[in-house]
Amino acid sequence: MDPVIELDNLEVRFGERPILKGLKASLTGRAIGLLGPNGAGKSTLINTLLGFHQPFSGTARVLGRDIRTHARAVRGLIGYMPENDSFLAQMSGVRYVRFMAELAGLPRRQALERAHEAFFYVGLGEVRYRALGTYSLGMKQAAKLAQAIAHGPKLLLLDEPTNGLDPPARARMIQLIQEIRDHGDLSLILSSHLLRDVEDCCDQVLILKDGKIAAFCNLEEERRSNRRFLELETRGESNGCFLEAIEKLGCETAPGAQGRLKLILPDGVEIRRLYELAAEQNVQIRRLNHRRDSLEDIFLKAMETPDGGL
Amino acid sequence: MAVYKKTYRPYEGESTPGWSRFLVIPRYAIEDLHRSRFLTVFFLASFLYPLFCALYIYIVHSTSMLQLLNLQAVSRAISIGTPFFMSLLGWQSMLALFLAAFIGPGQISPDLANNGLPLYLARPFSRSEYVLGKLSVLVILLSLMTWVPGLLLFTFQGYLEGWSWMMDNARIASGVFFGSWIWILVLTLLALALSAWVKWKPAAGALLFGVFFVAAGFGATVNNVERTKWGDLFNITSMVGSVWVALFGDPDRTGAVFFRVSRDSPIPQWCCYAMLAGLALLCLYMLARKIRGAEVVR
Numbered sequence: 001m002d003p004v005i006e007l008d009n010l011e012v013r014f015g016e017r018p019i020l021k022g023l024k025a026s027l028t029g030r031a032i033g034l035l036g037p038n039g040a041g042k043s044t045l046i047n048t049l050l051g052f053h054q055p056f057s058g059t060a061r062v063l064g065r066d067i068r069t070h071a072r073a074v075r076g077l078i079g080y081m082p083e084n085d086s087f088l089a090q091m092s093g094v095r096y097v098r099f100m101a102e103l104a105g106l107p108r109r110q111a112l113e114r115a116h117e118a119f120f121y122v123g124l125g126e127v128r129y130r131a132l133g134t135y136s137l138g139m140k141q142a143a144k145l146a147q148a149i150a151h152g153p154k155l156l157l158l159d160e161p162t163n164g165l166d167p168p169a170r171a172r173m174i175q176l177i178q179e180i181r182d183h184g185d186l187s188l189i190l191s192s193h194l195l196r197d198v199e200d201c202c203d204q205v206l207i208l209k210d211g212k213i214a215a216f217c218n219l220e221e222e223r224r225s226n227r228r229f230l231e232l233e234t235r236g237e238s239n240g241c242f243l244e245a246i247e248k249l250g251c252e253t254a255p256g257a258q259g260r261l262k263l264i265l266p267d268g269v270e271i272r273r274l275y276e277l278a279a280e281q282n283v284q285i286r287r288l289n290h291r292r293d294s295l296e297d298i299f300l301k302a303m304e305t306p307d308g309g310l
Numbered sequence: 311m312a313v314y315k316k317t318y319r320p321y322e323g324e325s326t327p328g329w330s331r332f333l334v335i336p337r338y339a340i341e342d343l344h345r346s347r348f349l350t351v352f353f354l355a356s357f358l359y360p361l362f363c364a365l366y367i368y369i370v371h372s373t374s375m376l377q378l379l380n381l382q383a384v385s386r387a388i389s390i391g392t393p394f395f396m397s398l399l400g401w402q403s404m405l406a407l408f409l410a411a412f413i414g415p416g417q418i419s420p421d422l423a424n425n426g427l428p429l430y431l432a433r434p435f436s437r438s439e440y441v442l443g444k445l446s447v448l449v450i451l452l453s454l455m456t457w458v459p460g461l462l463l464f465t466f467q468g469y470l471e472g473w474s475w476m477m478d479n480a481r482i483a484s485g486v487f488f489g490s491w492i493w494i495l496v497l498t499l500l501a502l503a504l505s506a507w508v509k510w511k512p513a514a515g516a517l518l519f520g521v522f523f524v525a526a527g528f529g530a531t532v533n534n535v536e537r538t539k540w541g542d543l544f545n546i547t548s549m550v551g552s553v554w555v556a557l558f559g560d561p562d563r564t565g566a567v568f569f570r571v572s573r574d575s576p577i578p579q580w581c582c583y584a585m586l587a588g589l590a591l592l593c594l595y596m597l598a599r600k601i602r603g604a605e606v607v608r
Contacts, residue, residue, distance in 0.1 A: 075433055082429070087424050099338055110323050153320075
């Protein structure tokens with residue numbers, strides 16, 4: 001699969017202060033999460049991909065185009081939803097999106113048509129003729145998403161898209177991002193400090209810390225392996241026999257105290273088989289959990305490493 | 311796809327050429343300005359003087375109208391030549407200053423106040439194109455007020471007077487054209503630079519007047535106190551007036567309307583050009599400092 005973003009020893013400095021320190025990675029996912037605490041360099045990385053900051057050394061490629069030599073072409077492929085309030089207050093919603101689409105290169109008629117579509121798509125169809133300055137925070141976030149997708153980009157950069165949203169608005173925004181990811185012919189990069197947002201939307205995660213890559217993981221693979229990683233709590237006289245029986249299935253096991261057991265199911269073995277074995281051995285399975293919060297584990301582990309190295 | 315099909319789809323149609331995209335900005339800006347009744351009336355009223363001039367040119371060339379209105383004496387007193395066109399340009403340029411003070415501050419400051427710049431610059435649209443787009447809003451309107459009517463009147467006069475008049479007075483046409491452009495560029499760059507640095511629109515408009523009138527007053531004070539002529543270097547209208555006098559090739563004139571030039575020992579031409587170029591460069595530097603996709607905190 002062709003990489004969406006390639007970071008090639010990318011270093012960015014503000015004056016003498018290094019902000020991104022030699023980033024090197026190849027991101028191929030359809031939805032890539034950028035995680036990190038405040039000041040880790042997430043927004044700087046996005047701004048550098050957009051050409052707002054010049055690399056001090058190294059470079060990056062977006063969909064195969066070098067940001068140093070093809071900055072304009074790179075921006076032509078991108079739809080960007082900024083983190084902060086970012087709008088033109090005196091314009092109506094649909095006029096604002098149309099204006100932005102025309103600046104991105106759409107002819108007038110197509111820009112108007114797509115501005116209306118984008119507004120309906122993000123759920124603001126009824127308020128599209130109202131001035132942007134009168135929108136609520138949630139509506140402004142949706143309008144920012146509309147301007148980012150109206151011109152049909154190949155890569156969508158979303159910087160903290162759920163910032164300041166209440167739970168229903170956040171759920172709607174996440175749902176929209178998932179729909180775009182699943183149905184659109186585009187890749188997306190979601191920068192956030194909210195693990196839940198990234199976990200809900202992304203299949204790859206790049207974790208930054210102090211301007212370095214602290215971790216890079218494929219959430220899809222993690223999820224797949226997590227589905228095979230189980231925690232059991234059992235009751236019964238013949239726990240030992242049950243343990244032997246499931247090891248014969250090919251499971252890796254790690255018994256704990258008071259009937260607790262961690263195991264990894266081999267491919268081809270269904271969970272139903274465990275219940276059958278338990279019934280045969282007269283053992284009760286009181287609790288069966290898939291391992292959860294893997295992203296939180298990965299993130300915390302990455303934050304614990306002293307200098308943020310891979 | 312119709313709007314009721316609420317799904318995302320990529321755009322696969324044709325794109326506009328990159329060079330023409332800066333023109334989107336003036337198109338939207340002029341549509342917005344058109345909604346202001348005051349600005350529309352002001353803009354239309356600015357054509358009254360050129361219309362009056364056109365009428366005068368027609369009457370002067372119509373014997374029957376001269377006799378009918380009994381204006382033979384007036385037509386002998388006001389000849390259609392360099393003073394006529396310099397007065398027209400001076401008057402129109404003063405109105406252009408007012409229009410720039412009304413419109414200019416609203417060009418960049420709202421984008422900065424609402425953090426709108428990343429939206430422009432995240433597209434295949436450069437900082438230069440942004441500035442060019444904003445400049446062209448003022449350039450288009452101010453051109454329509456200054457050199458466009460000036461050259462139309464010149465052509466009208468040439469049509470009525472004959473080809474030889476046009477050839478003899480070609481310097482008037484070039485004076486109107488280049489003199490207007492110098493004034494327009496000074497005005498637009500100043501208005502945009504102030505708009506980029508002063509986020510409150512009324513303050514930016516007042517500051518634009520301040521740059522012209524307060525600086526001119528300061529220059530006059532320097533001249534009087536120091537008994538020198540170099541205080542005129544603070545007076546932008548005086549410098550533009552000096553350039554106009556040279557462009558129109560009429561050393562006896564002192565400029566037009568409020569573009570008065572000192573008759574006694576005027577400042578050398580190269581100093582005026584250098585100061586105006588320096589002012590333009592300063593404005594461009596101010597714009598370059600402010601027009602950025604992202605603020606850098608060093």
